[in-house]
Amino acid sequence: MREGVDGTLLEVRDLRVTFGQRAAWLRPRAAGRSGEFVAVDSVSLSVAPDEIVGLVGESGSGKTTVARAIVGLVRPDSGAVLLDGVPLGPAGRRTTAQQRAAQMVFQDPRSSLSPRMTVAAIIDEAWRTHPSSAPPGDRTAALHRLLDDVGLDASVARHRADELSGGQCQRVSIARALAVRPRLLVCDEAVSALDVSVQAQILRLLVDLRERHHLAMLFISHDLGVVHQIADRIAVMRRGVVVEEGRTTEVLGSPRHEYTRSLLDAAPELSGAGSQDGEVARGA
Template sequence: MTLLSVENLSLAIHKTPILHGVSLTVDAGEIVAVTGESGSGKSMTALSVIGLLPDRMEAKGAIRLDGQDMLALPERNLCALRGNAVGMVFQEPMTALNPVRTIGDQVAETILVHKAMPPEQARARAREVLDRVGLPEERFPLTRYPHELSGGQRQRVVIAMAIALRPKLLIADEPTTALDVTTQAQILELLKGLVAEFGMGLLMITHDLAVVADLADRIVVMRHGEVVETGATRQVLAHMRHPYTRALFAASAHRVILPPAPPPEPLLRVENVVRDYRLPRTKLFAPPGHFRAVKGVSFTLNRGERLGLVGESGCGKSTLTRAILGLEPIQGGTITLDGDPVLSGNTPRREVRRKMQVVFQDPFGSFNPRHRVDRLITEPFHLLDTPPTGSERTRAIDKALTDVGLSPADAGKFIHEFSGGQRQRIAIARALITRPQLILFDEAVSALDVSVRAQILDLLADLCKAYVLTYLFISHDLSVVRTITDRVLVMKSGEIVEQGETEAVFSSPQHPYTQSLIDAAPVLPDREALLAELPA
């Protein structure tokens, strides 16, 4: 039975077309994935279904949810349907949750707003759905706050809110993009289980074809606001009749070829590093406890080598990264760069700090939006004793932008004038401008869609050929780490449990934890195998 029917949907803002004749259907108990690059219209299609379009949006066509025309309903009726007949799971759970309200109150709020149950029954239902999404009462009481949960746990709370009233349709907008591979696998399995258990329809918005291949019954491929291909998932991935679908598949399977690393010469040495965090007192006069986030980690990064660091959220990757940068004090061990200690006591040494730069996950969040690009990428100059000025500074800016595939003319623009991939190129230009000896990439491509990610990885490979580029690449995306590093470290609960040549570790993992990470990672299906098993 058709639950959702989108027929010839066109949207425009101030007469600027956004969507062009989009049509799709979702049946009860069916998972339909909408995929495409950023800006293809995926999220706008989802927001149209739930009636959350921007002001002054002109919509034509029809959206029928269980027989009701969503475009014709007044806001009062749409409010009655949201959370009741249709639920929404957003990409970033921390922005979807209220930080000053408990998870129990937030899940129960959906029920109370619709006056579906009295308060006590609403609390009981909140407890029931939190248990269902894998947050049992003994570990996750209703009194917990969002900041006390991990990213995957917060996403489970958002899913609990969306299913509290057992909606007929669930819309999930990139619900696993920022999650590590094991948490992503758990969330995807949870969504599949909810569809099977409640018989709801699931409209999944994602750019990851590997996720789509294992999850969706049908796939809708969008580009520039249009549906370019649709059909049963295995049929579409086997035949890929549209060039854009083939391009997405190729970008998802993209591999880069790094130049050979030079002969081993130690650059960064991390020896028995320990990082403790103080915990609050459990009693008034009791001594404070300590949590050991990094437990005696040791490794060496050679000059010109590309080293990967992988592990689940909370394993200590980011804590270790901050310690290497001199942004975190350490309680034991030593960190040296080119023979010089990074820290003097607990204070970062400026003469060592200038030899390192970092590229963050969210380039927009790491830039001041009020400054132009020329000022943004020259921020590292403050570490230099004699920063370049005048024409020398201009030449440095022009070369940094040119090296990352941008134009010197971009120096006068603001960061909001660029796409996500271009912003990440600017972040890399900022890291390169002082010619550091070491660059740390902290989840630098995890928020990018597959085609932009492929471009950034190609850029890194080109930079490795142009410079003796040494970097530590921190990521939860195993497919990216496999293609962009020479060696890899696997971190679990603050310890390095396995390390070695990247291909050797991925092909023949020795530690059970490494094996579990590899098993959890979504994999693109083999096209030849799909063609062989499908009828001619």
């Protein structure tokens, strides 16, 4: 598939998203004049093929709204989301290839997977939603390959989501995203609900998948420590705005914005982090 002329897979250009009127006490600084709430303002970022870009910021800074705009679930007031340089419409207006290209992995796998469905049915549903991604011939073999890809045993296929551990559920969510052969994973707090040791396993899996499937990722987290482990580049959001963006080493090694410095101060394990970006990615 074609990449943007400058090697950019995904570009978010000058994105602005507002939500309806809020009570006065709920709209401090970010409120527009008419009372609409500006959740995302002039946000631009790009993701190259094979690249992992981290998007960090405190709760309410607009990270999920950016993610939802990328997959077409939120309609921007202005600005654009481009894939291979082509502007994307809302989800319903996207071509099948555009819909398949960017897949989301959510924070809480237990609520994003139907608890009563078997893993086999969950994957099959993804193939039915996008028939162009369904494997020709034997789906069972394809299902088992997919599970193997995310480090799950074939026997997991028979289990219902509510019989699995949190880490297994997140692997199933990732398998469901991979089933339609995306080019970009938008991981929204994808490891935030997991124990630290399971977090590390899932981060390693994502890095592996990037290499094996040439996947790009937008990796969203409020946790700078996690983003530091996986991202090649980082964009820092605060109150709807990207306040700083650059290579992970630069942003963490010599942060330019006061807000980034405060995030770093709140993550003491990252002191001196500038020299060791993407440590999972580099197999450290």
